Amino acid sequence: MSSLEIKNLHVTIGEKEIVKGLSLQISSGEVHAIMGPNGTGKSTLAMVIAGHPDYVVTSGDVLLDGKSVLAMEADERARSGLFLAFQYPSEIPGVSIANFMRAAVQARMAEGEELDATSYYKRLYAKMDMLKIDRKFTARSVNEGFSGGEKKRCEILQMAMLEPKFALMDETDSGLDIDALRIVAEGVNALRGPGLGVLLITHYQRLLNYIIPDFVHVMYAGRIVKSGDKSLALELEAKGYDWVKKEFALANP
Amino acid sequence: MKSAPDTDTLSDREIEEANAANPVAGIDQTRGDFKYEMSYEFDAGTGLNEKTVDYISGVKKEASWIRDFRHNALKIFRSKPMPTHWATKDLENINFDKIRYYLSQGQKPKRTWDEVPDDIKHTFERLGIPEQERKYLAGVEAQFDSEAAYSNIKDVVSKQGVIFANSTEALREHPEIFRKFFGKVIPTGDNKFSALNSAVFSGGSFIYVPKGVKVAQPLQAYFRINAENFGQFERTLIIADEGAEVVYMEGCTAPKFSTSTLHSAVVELVALKGAKIQYITVQNWANNVFNLVTKRGVAHEEAEIKWIDCNIGSRLTMKYPGVVLKGRKSRGEVISIALANDGQHQDTGAKMIHAADExxxxxxxxxxxxGQGRSTYRGQVHIPKHLKGCKNNTECDALLINTNSRTDTYPAITVRGDRNYVQHEASVSKVNEEMIFYMQQRGLTEGQAMSLAVNGFINDLARQFPMEYSVELKRLIDLEMEGSVG
Known part of the structure; x- marks a missing residue:
């Protein structure tokens, strides 16, 4: 049983404060959805937990299994079990998905320990079968010339291979078409289980038609202003975000 | 768009599996930074003059024509200015009076590793040469400072009439073939450093492959500098007679010294009618080495010469392998990879001189x-007006890692007449922070991420190498990139 705890987190980029005192706790097996209007700090939250160097934590903490990750480099956080599915994943020309994953798997092994290529490919192909991904896919260079749907498929496959404790999925307004939406949803549902906690960041409720969250949080102006179960998502869908903004304005005059 | 890789090249998976199954495949030049204290039996002393030339010629017991050739070359070397009007001023930092021009333990290489003196044997063992020879080479020559310490060719290859020797031996034992081709592709006065090499050359390979003989496995030479303030001047001459085929590979290393070292080779290739020569270099010089090498081949009718040239390390490398396309329907190719790290300048490129139709x-x-590393591409493609049906394709791609890096491209393409076809593409790309962060988020360290980005950049070229060399190249790049992270 693992936990990811975000405690009163404040984050700035450049001079600007984006996250302003956000707290959230996620345990293994849970799927949390964070919703909110554009520009409210949802993607910043994902980036800062993953350790992007451009974001500065001014106060608060992020704890993985009770241990702060803030002093860790991004790669160390990743190896500790944090995975970020990017909204806009980078292209890596000339590096096949299979090779990239191999390097990532090797990076998790102890010094001097050698990866066994045969068992690696066996595991890779098993995950691809589970996610219904064509064998040819992993021979392609990472994200190079990929469609939106292929990029999502690539992220999900990596998540499946790296078996993180917590997956941060930044699906904010990335123009997900129905195809891409289904890939993300099917992937998350296939990987969902007692060993994985998910923080799903989304702008639209429709993704939550496919992935039923255990908890729904509304983020606005850099903090969580409302939490509930999946019915909160439906309420947002019906009423939009304006009432959230009004409530927030009343509470913070 | 990149074309699909050839089916006969290795897939990533095959390379990986071979690598995982046998992690010691190939030479390991990453382990080059060590040296043994040697006392040399033959030492021409420090500095260069007529006596140095006489000493070298004397210990080799050379014929008078070659001694005269050397003296003439010394005159030409002295008369030629440093080419700093187009090349880097760093050349002026070479102090020719401080260099040792000849160091050896004897002029006759051993035929078995057991006979090689211990320290020299250990050097090559640490670099993995004897093991590699057993596995997949047709012959090996291992040069230690000025002379080959070891040279051997498999019986089955020598029975085909193939000659594989160093230049000292070849001059003694095969003067008629040697003299016929020597200095014809690259004349002494080609440039200042070809003249220097012609005056003091020692070692290097001499290969003759008779008509129609296809050497199944590669021949390999390994050049090792062990001594400080030393200049290595090997001279290689490869002749593939009509319809013959040969693959030659060379590797080079030196330990890191505080003073500079000079490596100035001359390599001449002759591919007679229908012959094929492939020449592969993977060098990892320490970053105090001035590496100034002249390489050129002549391709006769329907012959093919391919240079695969990987330059890693050195303080300054200047090298532009060339092919003179002398016969109708001949083909020339240069595949070049250069990695310039902090404090290094890779000034590399290619020359293609078209001298026949098609x-x-x-x-x-x-x-x-x-980092502060600097890469320069210089190309020369020449197609004169009277020719028809000639084609050239030139692609230069540069990858910059961090903003201090510098890259320049000087592609001189002279095409006259309208019956010829040339195509030129150049690109510059950068490894950006987002790409590195993406890879780090998957668990790779910054160094591993950069290394992977670099390996991806050259992947389509590295796949054309024999497997042992592509594995080694990857290992060298990993090491360079690990070292470049602050």
């Missing part, structure tokens, strides 16, 4: 500049 040439050059 000749084709292909140049693919990729350079990587890291």
């Amino acid at each position: 000749t084709t040439s292909n140049i693919v050059a990729k350079s990587i500049s890291v």
Whole structure:
């Protein structure tokens, strides 16, 4: 049983404060959805937990299994079990998905320990079968010339291979078409289980038609202003975000 | 768009599996930074004059024509200015009076590793040469400072009439073939450093492959500098007679010294009618080495010469392998990879001189500049007006890692007449922070991420190498990139 705890987190980029005192706790097996209007700090939250160097934590903490990750480099956080599915994943020309994953798997092994290529490919192909991904896919260079749907498929496959404790999925307004939406949803549902906690960041409720969250949080102006179960998502869908903004304005005059 | 890889090249998976199954495959030049204290039996002393030339010629017991050739070359070397009007001023920092021009333990290489003196044997064992020879080479020559310490060719290859020797031996034992081709592709006065080499050359390979003989496995030479303030001047001459085929590979290393070392080779290739020569270099010089090498081949009718040239390390490398396409339908190719790390300048490129109809040439050059490292591409493609049906394709791609890196491209393409076809593409790309962060988020360290980005950049070229060399190249790049992270 693992936990990811975000405690009163404040984050700035450049001079600007984006996250302003956000707290959230996620345990293994849970799927949390964070919703909110554009520009409210949802993607910043994902980036800062993953350790992007451009974001500065001014106060608060992020704890993985009770241990702060803030002093860790991004790669160390990743190896500790944090995975970020990017909204806009980078292209890596000339590096096949299979090779990239191999390097990532090797990076998790102890010094001097050698990866066994045969068992690696066996595991890779098993995950691809589970996610219904064509064998040819992993021979392609990472994200190079990929469609939106292929990029999502690539992220999900990596998540499946790296078996993180917590997956941060930044699906904010990335123009997900129905195809891409289904890939993300099917992937998350296939990987969902007692060993994985998910923080799903989304702008639209429709993704939550496919992935039923255990908890729904509304983020606005850099903090969580409302939490509930999946019915909160439906309420947002019906009423939009304006009432959230009004409530927030009343509470913070 | 990149074309699909050839089916006969290795897939990533095959390379990986071979690598995982046998992690020691190939030479390991990453382990080059060590040396043994040697006392040399033959030492020409420090500095260069007529006596140095006489000493070298004397210990080799050379014929008078070659001694005269050397003295003439010394005159030409002295008369030629440093080419700093187009090349870097760093050349002026070479102090020819401080260099030792000849160091050896004897002029006759051993035929078995057991006979090689211990320290020299240990050097090559640490670099993995004897093991590699057993596995997949047709012959090996291992040069230690000025002379080959070991030279051997498998019986089955020598029975085909193939000659594989060093230049000292070849001059003694095969003077008629040697003299016929020697200095014809690259005349002494070609440039200042070809003149220097012609005056003091020692070691290097001499290969003759008779008509129609296809050497199944590669021949390999390994050049090792062990001594400080030393100049290594090997001279290689490869002749593939009509319809013959040969693959030659060379590797080079030196330990890191505080003073500079000079490596100035001359390599001449002759591919007679229908012959094929492939020449592969993977060098990892320490970053105090001035590496100034002249390499050129002549391709006769329907012959093919391919240079695969990987330059890693050195303080300054200047090298532009060339092919003179002398016979109708001959083909020339240069595949060049250069990695310039902090404090290094890789000034590399290719020359294609079309001198007959329907000749084709292909140049693919990729350079990587890291930190303060600097890469320069210089190309020369010449197709005169009277020719028809000639084709050249030139691609130069540069990858910059961090903003201090510098890259320059000087592609001189002279095409006259309208019956010839040339194509030139160049690109510059950068490894950006987002790409590195993406890879780090998957668990790779910053160094591993950069290394992977570099390996991806050259992947389509590295796949054309024999497997042992592509594995080694990857290992060298990993090491360079690990070292470049602050």
